[in-house]
Structures are given as structure tokens and as C-alpha cells.
Amino acid sequence: MAFLKQKSISSDLAQKMIDKAVQKATELGIKVNIAIVDQGGNLKAFCRMDGAPLLSIQIAQNKAYTAAAFGIPTHQWYDMIKDEPSLRLGIVHTEKLVIFGGGYPIYDGKDLAGGIGVSGGSEEEDRICCEAALSLLETV
Amino acid sequence: MAFLKQKSISSDLAQKMIDKAVQKATELGIKVNIAIVDQGGNLKAFCRMDGAPLLSIQIAQNKAYTAAAFGIPTHQWYDMIKDEPSLRLGIVHTEKLVIFGGGYPIYDGKDLAGGIGVSGGSEEEDRICCEAALSLLETV
Amino acid sequence: MAFLKQKSISSDLAQKMIDKAVQKATELGIKVNIAIVDQGGNLKAFCRMDGAPLLSIQIAQNKAYTAAAFGIPTHQWYDMIKDEPSLRLGIVHTEKLVIFGGGYPIYDGKDLAGGIGVSGGSEEEDRICCEAALSLLETV
Amino acid sequence: MAFLKQKSISSDLAQKMIDKAVQKATELGIKVNIAIVDQGGNLKAFCRMDGAPLLSIQIAQNKAYTAAAFGIPTHQWYDMIKDEPSLRLGIVHTEKLVIFGGGYPIYDGKDLAGGIGVSGGSEEEDRICCEAALSLLETV
Numbered sequence: 001m002a003f004l005k006q007k008s009i010s011s012d013l014a015q016k017m018i019d020k021a022v023q024k025a026t027e028l029g030i031k032v033n034i035a036i037v038d039q040g041g042n043l044k045a046f047c048r049m050d051g052a053p054l055l056s057i058q059i060a061q062n063k064a065y066t067a068a069a070f071g072i073p074t075h076q077w078y079d080m081i082k083d084e085p086s087l088r089l090g091i092v093h094t095e096k097l098v099i100f101g102g103g104y105p106i107y108d109g110k111d112l113a114g115g116i117g118v119s120g121g122s123e124e125e126d127r128i129c130c131e132a133a134l135s136l137l138e139t140v
Numbered sequence: 141m142a143f144l145k146q147k148s149i150s151s152d153l154a155q156k157m158i159d160k161a162v163q164k165a166t167e168l169g170i171k172v173n174i175a176i177v178d179q180g181g182n183l184k185a186f187c188r189m190d191g192a193p194l195l196s197i198q199i200a201q202n203k204a205y206t207a208a209a210f211g212i213p214t215h216q217w218y219d220m221i222k223d224e225p226s227l228r229l230g231i232v233h234t235e236k237l238v239i240f241g242g243g244y245p246i247y248d249g250k251d252l253a254g255g256i257g258v259s260g261g262s263e264e265e266d267r268i269c270c271e272a273a274l275s276l277l278e279t280v
Numbered sequence: 281m282a283f284l285k286q287k288s289i290s291s292d293l294a295q296k297m298i299d300k301a302v303q304k305a306t307e308l309g310i311k312v313n314i315a316i317v318d319q320g321g322n323l324k325a326f327c328r329m330d331g332a333p334l335l336s337i338q339i340a341q342n343k344a345y346t347a348a349a350f351g352i353p354t355h356q357w358y359d360m361i362k363d364e365p366s367l368r369l370g371i372v373h374t375e376k377l378v379i380f381g382g383g384y385p386i387y388d389g390k391d392l393a394g395g396i397g398v399s400g401g402s403e404e405e406d407r408i409c410c411e412a413a414l415s416l417l418e419t420v
Numbered sequence: 421m422a423f424l425k426q427k428s429i430s431s432d433l434a435q436k437m438i439d440k441a442v443q444k445a446t447e448l449g450i451k452v453n454i455a456i457v458d459q460g461g462n463l464k465a466f467c468r469m470d471g472a473p474l475l476s477i478q479i480a481q482n483k484a485y486t487a488a489a490f491g492i493p494t495h496q497w498y499d500m501i502k503d504e505p506s507l508r509l510g511i512v513h514t515e516k517l518v519i520f521g522g523g524y525p526i527y528d529g530k531d532l533a534g535g536i537g538v539s540g541g542s543e544e545e546d547r548i549c550c551e552a553a554l555s556l557l558e559t560v
Binding site: 190193194195196198199215217218222228232233237238239240241263 | 460488489490491504505506507509510511513514515517
Binding site: 004040041066068069070071084085086087089090091093094095096097 | 330333334335336338339355357358362368372373377378379380381403
């Protein structure tokens with residue numbers, strides 16, 4: 001086959017997911033950065049809530065990238081590598097790789113179509129914001 | 141629309157395009173680097189012919205990236221910016237942007253699906269190698 | 281002696297090794313990135329199979345570089361450093377160094393002539409793909 | 421052919437070339453940085469004379485790299501690109517490319533085997549230091 005058919009998140013959906021993540025963060029009383037990347041790992045939408053930490057600008061983007069570039073949530077990385085000493089020690093140095101929670105791939109059915117990353121709250125809070133945003137996909 | 145449908149060059153076609161570019165370079169008596177990136181601008185295939193200059197490893201990849209990331213051949217950039225002093229002075233500093241010939245977008249019909257970059261010959265020779273590789277698309 | 285005689289992998293052999301690694305990955309049902317670098321650690325050939333993770337584009341290249349740049353398989357690094365706390369803590373930060381499996385040096389007899397790196401499967405699967413490619417050298 | 425035969429400058433010759441460049445710089449009353457890279461463009465030897473400018477540490481290395489990575493003296497670049505507006509404007513942004521004098525390839529006969537770069541004097545002085553070092557090759 002000469003060309004692959006791919007799906008990639010639209011700007012419209014990306015914005016809706018960000019709005020949903022912001023709404024959830026507001027409910028939780030936290031201020032976060034939210035990044036959405038497309039199928040190719042390139043930035044599609046971004047929002048830093050007022051008061052969200054600067055340090056998390058890059059972390060949110062890296063979480064979204066890691067999720068889109070490998071196809072699994074970032075919180076699954078630790079379990080994958082924790083019992084393999086060389087990976088545990090080494091793979092964490094991979095550029096843009098995040099191995100803690102708060103990044104999720106975005107699928108259209110079986111097609112990997114992007115990633116979302118949230119950073120600024122606790123790991124659990126970041127994940128809750130992502131999951132709120134991802135819940136929109138069930139209604140697409 | 142929630143998800144965009146995209147096309148992206150397959151590994152199989154990328155390899156065939158590289159083979160064709162190598163064949164054309166051999167006819168021309170030059171040694172070149174050839175890079176192919178996918179729809180997202182990420183490296184898909186690369187070949188450095190024996191004796192091709194090391195300096196061109198990155199240039200070939202940047203040409204392919206520029207073409208995929210903007211959708212026009214790299215040799216069209218100069219005409220776009222030459223009469224606009226601020227662009228002429230400034231935009232050439234954009235990371236990975238190449239404004240001289242030897243990079244072409246890869247389209248599947250109207251869908252931007254990747255890019256090819258060749259570096260190592262003269263600008264004209266690099267373009268001829270790209271065009272030879274792109275001629276394969278007519279038969280897809 | 282004024283000049284050293286060196287061996288370096290040819291473009292032709294690099295391509296054959298990539299084809300062999302792809303074949304093995306296909307047998308294993310995985311999608312990987314494969315990179316080959318020459319004696320100087322410079323990229324010679326690269327292939328990303330359809331569906332292979334973007335995150336592994338750089339890892340495959342770094343594995344190949346590490347192997348060519350030190351002359352041992354990347355999976356031997358962990359045993360070398362694990363009992364030396366300062367190395368364990370520090371050397372993993374070396375740019376482009378990969379200390380887990382999936383990168384192998386390419387030798388022509390005793391001459392270090394390049395490196396191959398595979399990334400995208402499990403560590404064991406990546407190693408199997410490299411070893412399949414390296415088996416071609418026995419017939420050279 | 422599976423493996424290419426290459427030549428690369430030895431540490432011994434690299435050191436002699438540096439000594440010769442230092443001697444010439446001393447005669448000229450200048451303080452320079454001298455870099456020698458091997459066939460793969462990797463640093464082989466380096467010397468910063470007492471009082472030589474820090475700014476030239478990187479320039480000397482880039483000159484040596486450019487020469488080894490393209491096979492021609494760096495002062496020939498300007499003539500190559502000056503009448504081609506897109507190259508003139510664009511190619512100068514290539515990472516590590518130096519288009520002014522003071523970098524020379526090192527050949528063993530017809531084999532490209534490395535590069536030398538000198539920086540810290542005027543362009544003419546830098547070239548004279550390189551040429552003094554290269555004169556050693558006639559006696560190898």
C-alpha cells in the first residue's frame with residue numbers, strides 16, 4: 001500500500017477537550033496546563049489556566065507527546081519498566097518521555113489520533129482532568 | 141468534525157522512492173543523502189549513499205521536514221520572501237526551515253502525506269533526484 | 281602512522297540489514313524503527329515500519345550510535361555500571377547513551393564498522409531483530 | 421561491497437599538525453584555537469593557545485567539521501553560493517556550517533580522512549596556520 005489512512009484530532013475537538021479539562025480542574029480547585037497533540041505528535045492546542053505553574057508548560061506537552069508517540073497512558077510506563085533494571089535506569093532519559101501519570105493517547109476507535117497531557121495538579125488530579133476530557137470521545 | 145482523515149506515506153513507498161532517488165543520483169554521478177518524512181514531519185526512511193557528504197545528513201532531513209510541514213517545494217520559498225525584507229532577514233532563522241531547492245511535499249491526490257529531501261549534489265541535481273522519486277507517485 | 285585504516289558499513293549492506301530486521305519484526309508481529317550508523321556514528325540508513333511508535337525514532341538512532349561509539353552491545357552497559365553507584369547515577373545522563381538492549385556494534389572481523397539500533401518492541405524483541413540483521417554478516 | 425575502506429587521521433599526526441599550527445601562529449604573533457576532526461567529523465585533537473579567544477573554541481571545531489563533512493576548504497563556500505540567492509540566504513543557517521576561511525579537509529591521497537579548523541586570527545592568518553599544518557602531509 002502506498003499511503004496509510006490515519007485519523008488525527010481536529011482543532012474543534014481539541015478545544016472542546018481543553019474546555020472540559022479546564023472545567024474539571026476548576027471543580028478540583030487546581031490550576032493546570034493542558035496540551036493536545038495530533039497523530040504526528042505535533043502541538044494542536046494548549047491552555048495554561050491563570051495561576052498554573054510555568055514549570056508545567058513543558059511537562060504537559062511532553063505528556064501529550066509521550067502518549068501520542070507510544071499509544072499508551074503515561075502512568076503505565078512505570079509498571080512496564082520497574083522490574084527491568086536497565087530500562088528503569090536508562091529509558092527515563094529519553095527526550096520528551098514522561099513516565100508518570102497525566103498523559104493519555106486519543107483514539108478514534110482503534111486509530112491512534114493524538115494525545116492529551118495535563119500538568120499542574122497532583123498526579124491523580126492531572127489524570128482526572130485528562131479523563132474528563134477523554135469522556136467527550138464517548139459521545140463523538 | 142471530531143477527527144480528521146489523513147494520508148501518510150507508507151514505509152514501502154518511502155523505500156521505493158529512496159531507491160529511485162539513488163538510481164537517479166547514480167546516473168548523475170553524484171552521492172546524496174535522501175530523507176523521507178511522514179505526514180507529521182517525522183522521519184520515515186533515510187539513506188546516505190557511500191561517499192555522500194556528512195554535512196548533508198541534516199540538510200536532507202530538514203528539506204523533507206520543511207516540505208511536509210508547509211506543503212510546497214523548498215525552492216519556492218525564496219521567491220515568497222525575497223521582496224519582503226523582514227521575512228528575508230528573519231524567517232530564515234526558523235528551526236529546520238530550508239529555503240533552497242531539494243525538498244518536495246508528497247501528496248496523495250490533494251492530501252499532504254509527507255515530504256522528501258535530497259542533499260549532496262547541486263541544487264539542480266538534488267531537485268532532479270527528488271523529482272525522479274516523485275514520478276513513482278504517478279503510477280501508484 | 282599518519283592515517284588509520286578503517287572499515288565502515290556500506291549503504292548496500294545497511295539496506296540489507298534493515299530489510300532483514302523488518303522481516304524478523306514482521307515474524308514477531310511487532311512494528312519497529314531501525315537505524316544504522318557508520319563507523320563515525322553518523323546516520324547511514326533508517327526505516328520506520330508502518331505503525332511503529334514515534335517515540336522510538338530517536339531511541340533507535342541513539343542505540344545505533346551508542347553501539348558504534350563504544351563497540352559493545354547496549355545491553356552490556358547495565359552490568360558494567362550497576363555496582364558502581366556514581367556511574368549508575370551519573371553516566372546515564374550522557375547525551376545519546378542508551379544502556380538497555382537493542383543496539384549492537386557492526387564489526388568487519390575485528391574492525392568496528394558501525395552500529396544498528398532497533399526500538400519499538402520489548403527489549404528482547406528489539407534484540408532479536410538486531411541479531412537477525414547481524415546474521416547477514418556471517419555470509420559477507 | 422559490504423564494507424567501505426576508509427582512511428582517518430591518527431592521533432599522532434593530529435598532534436603534529438596542531439604543533440605546526442601553533443608554531444605558525446606564534447610566528448604571526450596571534451593566539452588561536454585549533455581543532456582536528458577525523459573522517460567521521462568527530463573531534464580528534466584540540467588546542468587553545470594561551471590568550472586565544474573563547475569565542476573561537478566552537479568556530480574552530482565547526483570549521484574542521486565543515487571541511488571534513490563536505491571535503492572542501494571552508495573558504496570555497498562563499499564562491500559556491502554567492503550567485504545563488506536562495507543558497508546565499510539560506511544555507512548559512514545549517515548547523516555547524518562555516519562558510520569563511522580557516523577550515524581545510526585532510527586527505528590521504530584521494531581519501532577524505534578528516535579536517536582541520538583554526539580560529540582566532542584574521543581569516544587570512546587562520547588559513548596560513550591551517551596550511552602550515554597541512555604542509556606536513558606532503559612529507560607523510
